[in-house]
Amino acid sequence: xxxxxxxxxxxxxxxxxxxxxxxxxxxxxxxxxxxxxxxxxxxxxxxxxxxxxxxxxxxxxxxxxxxxxxxxxxxxxxxxxxxxxxxxxxxxxxxxxxxxxxxxxxxxxxxxxxxxxxxxxxxxxxxxxxxxxxxxxxxxxxxxxxxxxxxxxxxxxxxxxxxxxxxxxxxxxxxxxxxxxxxxxxxxxxxxxxxxxxxxxxxxxxxxxxxxxxxxxxxxxxxxxxxxxxxxxxxxxxxxxxxxxxxxxxxxxxxxxxxxxxxxxxxxxxxxxxxxxxxxxxxxxxxxxxxxxxxxxxxxxxxxxxxxxxxxxxxxxxxxxxxxxxxxxxxxxxxxxxxxxxxxxxxxxxxxxxxxxxxxxxxxxxxxxxxxxxxxxxxxxxxxxxxxxxxxxxxxxxxxxxxxxxxxxxxxxxxxxxxxxxxxxxxxxxxxxxxxxxxxxxxxxxxxxxxxxxxxxxxxxxxxxxxxxxxxxxxxxxxxxxxxxxxxxxxxxxxxxxxxxxxxxxxxxxxxxxxxxxxxxxxxxxxxxxxxxxxxxxx
Numbered sequence: 123x124x125x126x127x128x129x130x131x132x133x134x135x136x137x138x139x140x141x142x143x144x145x146x147x148x149x150x151x152x153x154x155x156x157x158x159x160x161x162x163x164x165x166x167x168x169x170x171x172x173x174x175x176x177x178x179x180x181x182x183x184x185x186x187x188x189x190x191x192x193x194x195x196x197x198x199x200x201x202x203x204x205x206x207x208x209x210x211x212x213x214x215x216x217x218x219x220x221x222x223x224x225x226x227x228x229x230x231x232x233x234x235x236x237x238x239x240x241x242x243x244x245x246x247x248x249x250x251x252x253x254x255x256x257x258x259x260x261x262x263x264x265x266x267x268x269x270x271x272x273x274x275x276x277x278x279x280x281x282x283x284x285x286x287x288x289x290x291x292x293x294x295x296x297x298x299x300x301x302x303x304x305x306x307x308x309x310x311x312x313x314x315x316x317x318x319x320x321x322x323x324x325x326x327x328x329x330x331x332x333x334x335x336x337x338x339x340x341x342x343x344x345x346x347x348x349x350x351x352x353x354x355x356x357x358x359x360x361x362x363x364x365x366x367x368x369x370x371x372x373x374x375x376x377x378x379x380x381x382x383x384x385x386x387x388x389x390x391x392x393x394x395x396x397x398x399x400x401x402x403x404x405x406x407x408x409x410x411x412x413x414x415x416x417x418x419x420x421x422x423x424x425x426x427x428x429x430x431x432x433x434x435x436x437x438x439x440x441x442x443x444x445x446x447x448x449x450x451x452x453x454x455x456x457x458x459x460x461x462x463x464x465x466x467x468x469x470x471x472x473x474x475x476x477x478x479x480x481x482x483x484x485x486x487x488x489x490x491x492x493x494x495x496x497x498x499x500x501x502x503x504x505x506x507x508x509x510x511x512x513x514x515x516x517x518x519x520x521x522x523x524x525x526x527x528x529x530x531x532x533x534x535x536x537x538x539x540x541x542x543x544x545x546x547x548x549x550x551x552x553x554x555x556x557x558x559x560x561x562x563x564x565x566x567x568x569x570x571x572x573x574x575x576x577x578x579x580x581x582x583x584x585x586x587x588x589x590x591x592x593x594x595x596x597x598x599x600x601x602x603x604x605x606x607x608x609x610x611x612x613x614x615x616x617x618x619x620x621x622x623x624x625x626x627x628x629x630x631x632x633x634x635x636x637x638x639x640x641x642x643x644x645x646x647x648x649x650x651x652x653x654x655x656x657x658x659x660x661x
Contacts, residue, residue: 125302126295126346127310129320130336131186131288134263135173142173143264147278154188154231154283155319161281164191165273169280170215170248172206172264180207180287181257184335184368185236186321188283189219189265196268198223199244204266205236209259212250215266216242226321226334226360228312231283233321235334235362238287242363284319289368290335291322296349298382303352304331304401330356334364340374340381340416347379353386353399361407369408369434374416381418386425388447393491396466397426397448404430412436414444415460422462423447429454433473438462442489456509457482464490470497472505477555480509480531484516491519491545498526506531506553513537513558518547522645528553532561540564548645550616565614567647569598573606573624576655580606581634584626584654591619591640598622618643624652633657 137153137160140146146160153159162171187205195202202220206213218234219225226233236242238257245252246266267280291311296302308325310318322335340348359369375381386400403412411434414422422444428451429436435455438446439462447465451457456474459482472481481498482490495507504527510516513534518541523529530552532539537558541549543565552561573584586608588598597620600608620643625636634654641648 123306123310124296124300125293125306125310125350127307127320128292128294129286129288130290130292130338131286131320134175134178134185134285134287137283137285142175144172146171149278149281153314154190154228155314156284156316159281159283161278163273163276163278164267164269164280166269166271168201168246168266168268170204170206170264170266171282172208172213172262174261175263177259177261179258180238180260182239182365183287184289184364185238185263185285185287186233186335187236187265187285188231188233188319188321189267190231190281191267191269192279193273194270195220196270197221201244201246201266201268203232203234204246204268205234206248206262206264206266207255207260208249208262209256210261212252212255213248213262214252214255215246215248217244217246218242226324226332228324233334235364237363237365237368239365240363286321290337291320292338292341293350294341294346294348298349301349301351301382301384303350304355304357307331326358329354330358332358332360333369334360334362336368336370336372338370338372338374339383340419341376341379342374342416343376345376345378347381348375349380349382351382351384352401355401357401357403359405359408359410364408366409366434369405369410371403371410371412372416373414373419373422375418375420377418380420382421383419384421384423384425385427386448388423388425388445393465395447400424400426400428400449402428402430403432404428405432409433411455414439414462419444424449428452435474438464451481456480459483459485459488459490461487461489464488464493466492468494468496469507470495472498474505475503477531477533478503478505478527480506482508484508484510486512486514490521493520494522495526495529496524500527504528504553509533510539513539515540515542517542517544518549520545521547521549523549526551530561530563531555532558534558538562546645548614550614563613563615565645566611567614567643567645568609568649569612569643569647570607570609570649571602571622571624572651573602573608574651574653575634576653580604581626581654582606584608584624584634586622586624588620588622588648591621612643612647614643614645614647620648622650624654626654627657
């Protein structure tokens with residue numbers, strides 16, 4: 123294994139001995155971590171086991187506790203599994219799992235999580251009162267069980283092992299030739315060796331990993347190098363009662379070592395580059411945020427990945443050499459683009475909620491081309507595809523839009539916004555949510571009509587007129603040139619229904635039967651060829 127893992131967790135107890143426990147026995151051979159675990163018997167009822175510790179501030183953190191019950195636990199509401207905390211006067215057993223929630227399972231063991239900033243509403247008071255519990259001065263920690271079945275004889279049936287508090291894991295190590303992978307993290311977490319059994323990353327099936335804590339890739343406080351690269355992995359932040367700030371996926375570095383983080387493979391080069399064999403990062407419910415903008419990261423390249431339900435948003439790198447190519451961001455919070463190279467990505471169904479939300483945050487030094495913004499829509503809110511927080515003139519290069527409530531949000535406090543479009547960009551709608559005065563979309567397309575006779579010869583000086591179907595606004599009134607073409611520019615702001623007329627019946631030349639029909643101006647403009655037939659009746 124090439125990864126090196128540092129814990130962003132602090133041990134509360136290791137369950138290696140019965141010292142300072144109110145009631146427990148040691149067991150070996152099936153322990154979750156180290157050399158021993160602790161056990162006791164609970165028979166058709168509840169039991170609580172806790173130890174004294176040095177006063178510890180457990181405010182606004184998460185407690186991770188390993189437990190196992192041989193038998194049938196009660197439901198979570200009835201406290202099948204419990205985490206006990208006390209301050210010397212008040213002692214509370216919080217219900218964290220049960221027959222309907224075995225939590226983070228590895229084999230027969232489960233690692234349960236308690237969010238101390240917002241503890242479960244279901245609990246059992248062992249002493250004092252829950253409202254008086256001082257989280258900043260905890261002196262007792264432990265576990266509790268509530269079993270529905272009778273124990274057999276005097277055999278213990280409830281067991282517990284190492285308990286920690288904190289946030290998650292810091293992943294370092296790897297080499298350029300042998301970078302770290304998610305499989306290595308899960309393997310290290312699954313280990314029963316002393317100091318392992320973190321309870322943060324587990325393998326659910328081959329290539330699919332469950333996470334219930336923060337993941338930080340890189341060594342921001344040290345000098346070591348980090349190389350991490352994986353493909354085709356699925357990372358699921360599991361549905362736990364954790365705080366909205368716990369679930370983070372961060373990439374960081376330091377100024378001494380080499381720091382490289384890559385997901386997926388790059389196909390091709392330049393603006394046409396794509397991604398393949400990417401990873402999926404998603405949430406099963408809780409808020410998750412992803413940050414690729416750590417300092418001193420030498421390489422950060424994300425290829426062919428999918429980000430799903432990342433409600434906390436995604437912050438891309440400010441390093442102009444880092445790449446975000448061929449990715450899909452779906453049902454997630456806002457993507458802060460910064461200066462990372464963005465190519466051939468799709469941004470859809472944003473869940474960002476600020477001013478009804480926008481899928482991507484624009485900036486004056488953004489580097490984005492060839493991307494799709496679609497289905498950023500909501501039945502209640504009116505989300506946008508791109509938010510512009512600054513006034514000015516900007517260019518969209520092959521950025522295509524469809525099915526959004528609004529394509530553009532102008533949120534600046536003042537000024538005007540002008541969007542020039544090129545290479546098929548087709549923004550058509552906007553909303554001003556700040557103090558700005560106007561938005562102008564310059565999206566020039568061509569209305570082109572070719573006129574020929576029945577032998578496909580060009581007809582010169584035919585009169586061509588085009589009108590909007592909605593209000594009869596005239597968009598063209600031109601005569602064809604020697605090539606039989608009449609052409610006019612049009613500022614495209616959305617598909618527009620039109621009708622058009624072509625005639626040539628002036629005296630002194632060949633007269634033709636007038637022609638009229640209907641069409642639609644799209645992001646590609648409007649082009650049609652009309653065949654006129656000679657009028658043998660006109661005099």
